[in-house]
Structures are given as C-alpha cells and as structure tokens.
Amino acid sequence: MNGYYPIVLQLRGKKIVVIGGGAVAERKVNGLLEAGADNVKVVSPIVTERIAALAEEGKLRLELRSYKESDACGARLLFAATGNEVVNAAVAADGERYGAFVNAADSYEDGDFLVPSVIRRGDLLLSVTATGASPSLAAAIKKELEAQYGEAYGKAASRLRRLRALIMKSKLDRVDKQAVLKLAAEEAVEAARTGVWTEEGNGKEESDEVWLNGLLHRVGLTGGVHNERNS
Ligand SMILES: C[C@@]1(CC(=O)O)c2cc3[nH]c(cc4nc(cc5[nH]c(cc(n2)[C@H]1CCC(=O)O)[C@@](C)(CC(=O)O)[C@@H]5CCC(=O)O)C(CC(=O)O)=C4CCC(=O)O)c(CCC(=O)O)c3CC(=O)O
Ligand SMILES: NC(=O)C1=CN([C@@H]2O[C@H](COP(=O)(O)OP(=O)(O)OC[C@H]3O[C@@H](n4cnc5c(N)ncnc54)[C@H](O)[C@@H]3O)[C@@H](O)[C@H]2O)C=CC1
Known part of the structure; x- marks a missing residue:
C-alpha cells in the first residue's frame, strides 16, 4: 500500500494558492478553474500569458512577486x-x-496529494493516476479513455441525474428504487456506447417520464410510478 486514496473535492469557496507561474502551474490552474474553483491565488514574479490573461478576466488573483x-x-x-x-x-x-x-x-514523495489526469464528460469525471510512478502513463491511459468515453456519457449522466430525482421523490420502496436506478444506469451506458443519444442517433430518446415508465415495466413493477404514489 502506498498511502494514496482517491477523493473528489468540492472546491467552490475554498482558498487555493498556487506558488509559481510556469507551464506546470498553468496546467494546475487550468484544472482548478475547469473544476469551478472560485478562490484561486497565484503568487509568482513571472507568469505565463495564459495565467496573466486569467487574472485580467478576474478568474484568479495574481501577485507578481516571490x-x-x-x-x-x-x-x-x-x-x-x-x-x-x-x-x-x-x-x-x-x-x-x-x-x-x-x-x-517537483516530487512524487513530498506532498499530501497529487493531481491525476482528468476527463470531464458533463457530470461524469474520470481520473487516472499512476501515483507518481509515471505521469506520462496516466496521460497515455487518459487518451485511451477519451476515445472510449465520448460526450454521450455526459448526456447519460445528466439524464440519469434527472431520472434519479424523479425516482427519489416517488413512493417506490428502497429496494424497488435501487432496482430501477441500476437498470437505468445500465440502459444509459448501453445508449451512450451505441450512440443512440448522440445527435446522429436521434429519435430513440424518450422523455424522462416515458423512460421511467418503461423501466418500471422492465423491472416488473407495472402500474407506473404515479399509480404507486396514489395507491
Ligand atoms: C507526482 C505528481 C505531482 C503533481 O504534480 O501532482 C507529478 C510529478 C512530476 N511530474 C513530472 C514530469 C511530468 N509530468 C507530466 C504531466 C503531468 N503530471 C501530472 C501529475 C503529476 N506529476 C503527479 C503524479 C501523477 C501520476 O503519476 O499519475 C499530470 C497527470 C496532472 C497535472 O499535472 O495536471 C500531468 C498529465 C496531465 C495530462 O496530460 O492529462 C509530464 C508530461 C507532460 O508535461 O506532458 C512530465 C514529463 C514526462 C514524465 O516525467 O513522465 C516530474 C519530473 C519533473 C522534472 O523533470 O523535474 C515530477 C516530479 C517527480 O516525479 O518527482
Ligand atoms: N508535476 C508536474 O506535472 C511537472 C513538474 N515539473 C516540475 O515543476 C517545476 C516547474 O516547472 P515549469 O512550470 O515548467 O517551470 P518554469 O521554469 O516554466 O516556471 C517556474 C516558475 O516558478 C516561478 N518562481 C521561481 N521562483 C519563485 C519564488 N521564489 N516564488 C514564486 N514563484 C517563483 C517563476 O516565476 C516561474 O513562473 C519544475 O522545476 C519541475 O521540477 C516539471 C514537469 C511536470
């Protein structure tokens, strides 16, 4: 065991300070802002054009000093x-x-955390790390994953988020909710994989309510969620 444990941090409102303003600092800053960090400060006597531009746009605070x-x-x-x-x-x-x-x-041993390679597809976040053994390996595997997991998976995640909200406020019991949610995720993965939820694959996409009713039938819960609620 090498001590590394993956977590997903919420960065909104958190104070984040980046010391240094070169290519490496810029990559870290880009990742932080892509995540939605809104309290980032960079301290460095010299910074890249991109970091300077982000400061101009008000995306981060910049102090040009040591x-x-x-x-x-x-x-x-x-x-x-x-x-x-x-x-x-x-x-x-x-x-x-x-x-x-x-x-x-500059060290895979000194810090408290390291930064993985990241792919964002809407709410879906894939990250890869070789825990310091090889940053290039993480980047190479990220490339493979990028090809495998396209934008349709982001759509799958956003549809599932909406569907899950509908299911959570229904009167289904916990076991039934879980069965429906599990099948929904499987169907969403299949739809993303086969491309039916992309622009080109159009036509197959029903409303959330129609999808939910179909799911209820497919897990053997006939009558639909509204009947359940009224019963
Ligand atoms: C420990 C860690 C700490 C941290 O920075 O969090 C760290 C440390 C070091 N990196 C070094 C070198 C390189 N790092 C990259 C690239 C990335 N480095 C990233 C993370 C990490 N780098 C953490 C471990 C993550 C893991 O292992 O999974 C990525 C994933 C994320 C990011 O930085 O955003 C990003 C790819 C992003 C992407 O493409 O998706 C490249 C390639 C390139 O630049 O294109 C090279 C040159 C090739 C090579 O060395 O492989 C050196 C030697 C420096 C020197 O020579 O002095 C050290 C110091 C050491 O190893 O001790
Ligand atoms: N973790 C990673 O992914 C990688 C890490 N590295 C390591 O990261 C280091 C930085 O790499 P680059 O950004 O390419 O270097 P760089 O030389 O482009 O930038 C260095 C930055 O540090 C700033 N700086 C120097 N002294 C400072 C001080 N006292 N206070 C605040 N800022 C100061 C400079 O103004 C400059 O902006 C390298 O030394 C290397 O060891 C290198 C490649 C990848």
Whole structure:
C-alpha cells in the first residue's frame, strides 16, 4: 500500500494558492478553474500569458512577486510549483505547519496529494493516476479513455441525474428504487456506447417520464410510478 486514496473535492469557496507561474502551474490552474474553483491565488514574479490573461478576466488573483510564508496561511490547497526546489520545499513545510494540503509538483514523495489526469464528460469525471510512478502513463491511459468515453456519457449522466430525482421523490420502496436506478444506469451506458443519444442517433430518446415508465415495466413493477404514489 502506498498511502494514496482517491477523493473528489468540492472546491467552490475554498482558498487555493498556487506558488509559481510556469507551464506546470498553468496546467494546475487550468484544472482548478475547469473544476469551478472560485478562490484561486497565484503568487509568482513571472507568469505565463495564459495565467496573466486569467487574472485580467478576474478568474484568479495574481501577485507578481516571490513566495513568502504568509501565502501558505489559510490555504486549504497549496501548490508548490516553482522551478526552484528550495522554494518548493519551503512551501511544502509551511503548508504543513498551517494545515494546508500540499501538492509538490517537483516530487512524487513530498506532498499530501497529487493531481491525476482528468476527463470531464458533463457530470461524469474520470481520473487516472499512476501515483507518481509515471505521469506520462496516466496521460497515455487518459487518451485511451477519451476515445472510449465520448460526450454521450455526459448526456447519460445528466439524464440519469434527472431520472434519479424523479425516482427519489416517488413512493417506490428502497429496494424497488435501487432496482430501477441500476437498470437505468445500465440502459444509459448501453445508449451512450451505441450512440443512440448522440445527435446522429436521434429519435430513440424518450422523455424522462416515458423512460421511467418503461423501466418500471422492465423491472416488473407495472402500474407506473404515479399509480404507486396514489395507491
Ligand atoms: C507526482 C505528481 C505531482 C503533481 O504534480 O501532482 C507529478 C510529478 C512530476 N511530474 C513530472 C514530469 C511530468 N509530468 C507530466 C504531466 C503531468 N503530471 C501530472 C501529475 C503529476 N506529476 C503527479 C503524479 C501523477 C501520476 O503519476 O499519475 C499530470 C497527470 C496532472 C497535472 O499535472 O495536471 C500531468 C498529465 C496531465 C495530462 O496530460 O492529462 C509530464 C508530461 C507532460 O508535461 O506532458 C512530465 C514529463 C514526462 C514524465 O516525467 O513522465 C516530474 C519530473 C519533473 C522534472 O523533470 O523535474 C515530477 C516530479 C517527480 O516525479 O518527482
Ligand atoms: N508535476 C508536474 O506535472 C511537472 C513538474 N515539473 C516540475 O515543476 C517545476 C516547474 O516547472 P515549469 O512550470 O515548467 O517551470 P518554469 O521554469 O516554466 O516556471 C517556474 C516558475 O516558478 C516561478 N518562481 C521561481 N521562483 C519563485 C519564488 N521564489 N516564488 C514564486 N514563484 C517563483 C517563476 O516565476 C516561474 O513562473 C519544475 O522545476 C519541475 O521540477 C516539471 C514537469 C511536470
């Protein structure tokens, strides 16, 4: 066991500080903003054009100067991504003292967390990591997954979210809800895999209510969800 444990963090409202402004810091910043992080600060005397542009657009706060200890204070996530290993080690040590989770971009051993390769398909989030053994392996596997899991899977996730809300507020008992939800997910995966929910595969897509009624029949619950509720 190497100690790594995957979790999915909610970043909205959380203070995130990135130290360094080069290509690596930029990749971390892009990933943070894609996730919806809304309290990101970058500290670095020199930054890439993209980081400068994001600051202009108000997507992050930028301080064009060298790191100082107080930057670590209050950060929930702290990224040590400078090109200077002494500075990165100081950032990591300060972060630990202030209770931040630290990402050490120049070491697969020093930090509290590492950043995986990520694919987003709507609400579906796939991530791959080789836990520091090989970032390039993570990126290569991500490419395979990108080809396998296209946009239709994002559609599957959003349809399932709506359907699940309908099922959750129905009067079905827990066991029946689970049976319907499980079948719905299987059908959604099949639809995404065969492409019937893409633009080209049009026509097969019923309303959520019609899909739900079909599912109830297919799991052997006839009468539909409204009858259940009224019974
Ligand atoms: C431990 C970790 C810490 C962290 O940064 O979180 C870390 C550490 C280091 N990376 C290094 C090198 C490279 N990293 C990349 C790319 C990525 N690196 C990412 C994550 C991680 N990198 C974490 C482990 C994740 C895992 O293993 O699964 C990705 C997945 C996510 C992201 O950064 O957003 C992103 C791909 C995103 C994508 O394409 O999807 C490339 C390729 C490229 O740049 O194209 C290279 C060059 C080729 C190579 O080395 O393989 C070096 C040596 C630096 C030096 O030479 O000095 C270190 C330091 C060390 O290993 O000690
Ligand atoms: N984790 C990863 O995915 C990868 C990590 N690396 C590591 O990340 C480091 C950074 O790589 P790049 O972004 O390509 O380097 P870079 O040289 O393009 O950028 C370094 C940045 O650090 C900033 N900086 C330097 N001293 C600073 C200080 N005292 N305070 C704040 N900012 C400071 C500079 O202004 C610059 O913006 C490399 O040294 C390498 O070890 C490299 C490749 C991939």
